[in-house]
Amino acid sequence: MTLTFSYAARSDVGLLRNVNQDSGYAGPHLLVLADGMGGPAGGDVASSLAIAHLAPLDGDSHGGDMLALIREAVAQAHTELRERAQTDPELAGLGTTLIAALRSGKRLALAHIGDSRAYLVRDGVVSRLTVDHTYVQHLVDLGQLTEEEAESHSHRSVILRVLGDHDFGVELDESLRELSAGDRFLLCSDGVSSYVSAETIAQTLIEITDPGECADKLVDYALRAGGPDNITAVVADVVELDDLPDGAAPSTVPQVVGAAADHWKQPTRSSDSPAARAAALTPPKPEDLAAQAERSADEEEAELDRRTRSRRRRWAWALSLTAVLLLLAGAGWAGYRWTQTQYYVAPSGDYVAIYQGIPQSIGPVKLGQPYRTTNILVDDLPDFAQDRLANSITPGDGSLEGAEGIVESLREQVPTPTPTPSPSGTASPVPGATPDPSSSTAPSPTTPGDATRPTDPSATS
Template identity: 45%
Template structure:
């Protein structure tokens, strides 16, 4: 089987110091793992998980058998991570997401935990197959927030489930789906999905027919967006035989290197509740963290989110009130200033003194008749009459009275 039907690519990203992602494309198995824990061993976590899971890469007679094997492998990897932390305390706090896909007789078997993703491109339509195990995804699923709000939510990077050293029996999502020739399966870490839009991923997958070219292009798309996080992409194209073997198998990312445990890596052990993980859209890799899934913690986060939403509404309301007060105050002050101004003009055929200014705001006049004199405008010379009709500005009321007196003298001549 030619290797062109699948591909695996991993890149450290533009800011990360090391690659904590691992990926694998094999004969029947394809995996992406995104390690966490920063210098506490995210690279070690993803490498341990992938190296353990690829032991299942062989033919199974049924999807059910493959599903059981994948689930067992992820559970075993979780136990191995806990054992490694026990032996190497400097790695305390490490963990990893895992998204795996196994090909079995025209079916795909999926095992998933965390926020790495599996997509299916079929007949020009790209769909996300796995669900992110994140706090904001819970809020989206429950209708509390929208997808757009989730993208900028302050808790957007909080994971609820991972493989690590805190839960001996983590909840792993597994499923069996039918696949068909022409399907293209994409496994990726959030270094791709968090920085490259759904539409852009679809365009790249459609525009590049070769799996390797498409995988390389997706990684470049992420790097073009700044990609501070590690980026790992595994592509699987289903051909007429219903398989997509990569011969020989290829391992990328941290799993491609020998495991190294450096006691000096972490001077201070970290606990999983304070783990640093994946950013969504930031200018530098501001790590997020993991919190074990529990009703109490989830309820606490939901209450916090409600309080945050309430504070946001109050802030907006106070801000709106302040803006309205400022506008009203400014308007009142401006109007009061206009009422200190005077000008001379014509009112019902006679010369009059007006309080205010000649301009108006829409239908609202900013002036009113202060006093109408007995001077008939028709008794004025042509020049004086036209000047009055065009209005004559006065510096104050006394100046306006002086102008009227001058006009009176002119009309008497």
């Protein structure tokens, strides 16, 4: 029995975003989904770079340790993301979620980091293969939230683990599984899973048999729900070659969508880079080349439209950079005032503080300054919360209310000290604690002069 993939990849920028930071890849041996973050100049680079490092694995079947191959490619992508962020200030904070599924014969290796999701349909039953690396999922694991509460929690997009967002090693969730003819896999970004119900996803995966139509329908459902985020779905069916109609054969031409469709063939470090090797994947069969040559007028028009939107995005990035330069020169006062409507949470000395502005610097100029310092000691927080706080946590809407909500979520993680009775019968203050300026007796703060999958990695992927 010879198994192979019949696959499709679809992506849409959504109704509220100007840049598609998602990337998807589907090939005969490899499926990849990456949801980038880091602002308009970083998220699309991060997700497409991840695709470039993994795409060379989509060659002949691998007889060795498939998880080791994925692990090595992911480590290389992580290293390059860190190097780019350090050498280019515009890419500070870039990162990406990642799901990679590598097939060899009847085995599948799956690796995952972030809040993008993978689903399996087998014998009419849909199961989720990944666990979100998010703050609210951690609360679910602790028993402090139910799954239903987590789906609508205001901080459900605060991600604890992504690729490229820190200097530490990459911690992947990994698994190996046996494939069966009839299996169907879905890899999707949170632009699908956050806005299309689990019941609708399952029903669509079961009822629509063609992978391309199924992926199209999932994207359509997300758009009907408002499409506030980038939307990407990769669907792949495991098929038995002997069961296909005479003369029929699944395509072996990879489908690349989203940001990677623009970037995946561009060199990263040199002509021998993973991105360059990705461009030299297994050559398509003659019948595939003939099919490509006979593309309809509608497909040609869609390609022209995509290129036009790409040029517009590049112009938008150039204008954004110009606005920042004018800000430094004193002529961008409007832009500076906008940054002061944004808030995020980060350490201020030993304590957690709400900052006004954005967590970025342009040369020696910091665009965020402390707005209010709480009485929450950073050292009292769990390790995972300290790690996220070190890189700043930005609410999805950048509002003060959202930042205060993050502070309250952090406060819930601090163990409550046992009061020590004083001679007068009242509790003694905790040594070293400072009054919380948010209390009614504290003086009013003086307002100082994407970031948001980025956007900050704490925001949506």
